[in-house]
Amino acid sequence: MTPHRSPWVSDELEMLRETARRFFETEVVPHDEKFQKQHHIDREVWKKAGQLGLLCMSIDEQYGGGGGHFGHEAVVIEEQAKACNSSFGFLPGALNAPHFLAGSASHEQLLKWMPSIASGDKMLSVCITEPDAGTDVKMLRTTARREGNEYVLNGSKIFITHGSQAELSLVAARTGGEGAKGISMFMVDREQSEGFQVSKVLEKIGQNGLDTCVVYLDNVRVPEENLIGGSEGRGFGQLMDVFIRERLSIGVVGVATCERAIELTLEYVKQRNMFGQTLWDFQNTRFKIAECVTKTRAARAFIDSLIHQLLEHDKVSSEEAAMAKWWCSELQCDVVSTCLQLFGGYGYMSEYPIAQMYMDARVAPIYGGSNEVLKELIARTL
Numbered sequence: 001m002t003p004h005r006s007p008w009v010s011d012e013l014e015m016l017r018e019t020a021r022r023f024f025e026t027e028v029v030p031h032d033e034k035f036q037k038q039h040h041i042d043r044e045v046w047k048k049a050g051q052l053g054l055l056c057m058s059i060d061e062q063y064g065g066g067g068g069h070f071g072h073e074a075v076v077i078e079e080q081a082k083a084c085n086s087s088f089g090f091l092p093g094a095l096n097a098p099h100f101l102a103g104s105a106s107h108e109q110l111l112k113w114m115p116s117i118a119s120g121d122k123m124l125s126v127c128i129t130e131p132d133a134g135t136d137v138k139m140l141r142t143t144a145r146r147e148g149n150e151y152v153l154n155g156s157k158i159f160i161t162h163g164s165q166a167e168l169s170l171v172a173a174r175t176g177g178e179g180a181k182g183i184s185m186f187m188v189d190r191e192q193s194e195g196f197q198v199s200k201v202l203e204k205i206g207q208n209g210l211d212t213c214v215v216y217l218d219n220v221r222v223p224e225e226n227l228i229g230g231s232e233g234r235g236f237g238q239l240m241d242v243f244i245r246e247r248l249s250i251g252v253v254g255v256a257t258c259e260r261a262i263e264l265t266l267e268y269v270k271q272r273n274m275f276g277q278t279l280w281d282f283q284n285t286r287f288k289i290a291e292c293v294t295k296t297r298a299a300r301a302f303i304d305s306l307i308h309q310l311l312e313h314d315k316v317s318s319e320e321a322a323m324a325k326w327w328c329s330e331l332q333c334d335v336v337s338t339c340l341q342l343f344g345g346y347g348y349m350s351e352y353p354i355a356q357m358y359m360d361a362r363v364a365p366i367y368g369g370s371n372e373v374l375k376e377l378i379a380r381t382l
């Protein structure tokens with residue numbers, strides 16, 4: 001079949017792709033067993049990514065970023081997916097978290113925090129979800145009470161990626177009354193904040209190279225300058241703006257993962273012999289893979305069109321991002337599961353990349369906005 005090259009991928013992006021591919025091949029994949037056991041990558045690897053310019057690629061250069069665009073981030077996301085690796089955590093750490101800050105913080109705040117995030121010297125986590133406020137962010141109960149020229153934060157957060165590793169945390173807390181308008185975002189610098197405690201890393205069924213934690217905020221004091229954007233009550237809107245980019249990115253991961261799963265499966269079935277022929281010689285195998293390829297190609301066309309729209313017109317609507325996220329994440333689970341079946345018992349062995357892909361994929365329909373709530377969001381626009 002003719003190899004596909006996305007129309008938004010320039011020669012410059014192909015060079016970046018090569019850098020990212022080499023980085024994952026040499027710095028991450030060979031050490032992944034260790035990273036999964038300790039539930040985080042080594043900090044030197046994160047810093048190396050910073051030195052290579054792989055962190056904060058579309059953040060303004062004056063704040064230490066690469067000054068690029070979503071296309072730069074998309075090729076790195078694709079290469080991480082193709083390396084069948086989730087431990088590096090490009091999406092939460094190098095894309096979503098910095099954009100939560102970049103989209104809302106003042107010039108002074110960005111000058112203060114972003115350069116160390118872009119260099120990899122500091123990691124940033126985003127603390128939104130609470131035990132009683134997941135999909136329904138508006139229900140969050142963590143409070144930020146003003147005392148003189150400080151805010152005092154109290155509450156707890158759950159499922160926080162890079163929870164144990166991040167030195168900086170963006171925390172959503174309630175400064176006003178009920179609902180969306182009462183929410184604000186704060187930067188907590190852990191070195192300067194007593195009362196910010198993190199649980200042991202939660203055990204998950206996949207993505208085990210990433211530390212996911214519970215965070216407790218017990219009278220955490222932050223200076224008023226750490227209120228993101230400088231005025232109260234803007235937190236919900238600030239979050240929504242970044243959700244579009246996050247959802248599109250989850251779609252990109254979904255499609256790239258399907259493409260890689262198909263490649264691996266094709267290689268496998270063509271050499272696996274049984275009943276006097278290869279597994280590829282069974283019509284069922286060919287039909288299954290042909291179906292996977294067709295669905296993936298359709299999803300690729302959709303994702304490419306949204307990336308093109310973002311690069312050319314700087315806009316993807318929230319409903320289109322929602323469509324990309326729910327459709328591609330479900331396709332990812334479906335294609336990876338179909339491919340795993342063709343590996344038989346080997347597909348169930350964790351040393352096989354397809355098994356890793358299967359375990360890592362399952363969270364995609366849940367996080368970044370559960371697929372159900374995204375369908376509601378789409379329906380509201382009809």
Ligand SMILES: Cc1cc2nc3c(=O)[nH]c(=O)nc-3n(C[C@H](O)[C@H](O)[C@H](O)COP(=O)(O)OP(=O)(O)OC[C@H]3O[C@@H](n4cnc5c(N)ncnc54)[C@H](O)[C@@H]3O)c2cc1C
Nearest residue numbers: 126127128129134135136159160161366367368370372373
């Ligand atoms: C590995 C991992 C990493 C994460 N990282 C972070 C992080 O770094 N920072 C952070 O703040 N959060 C993070 N999260 C949290 C994630 O965003 C939430 O899990 C997600 O928002 C869902 O919330 P919940 O788990 O409380 O599920 P709930 O809100 O309880 O939803 C449960 C289920 O209810 C159904 N549902 C929800 N809404 C509707 C609806 N409107 N209509 C019909 N059905 C519905 C869906 O099936 C949904 O899956 C992470 C989660 C995981 C698993």
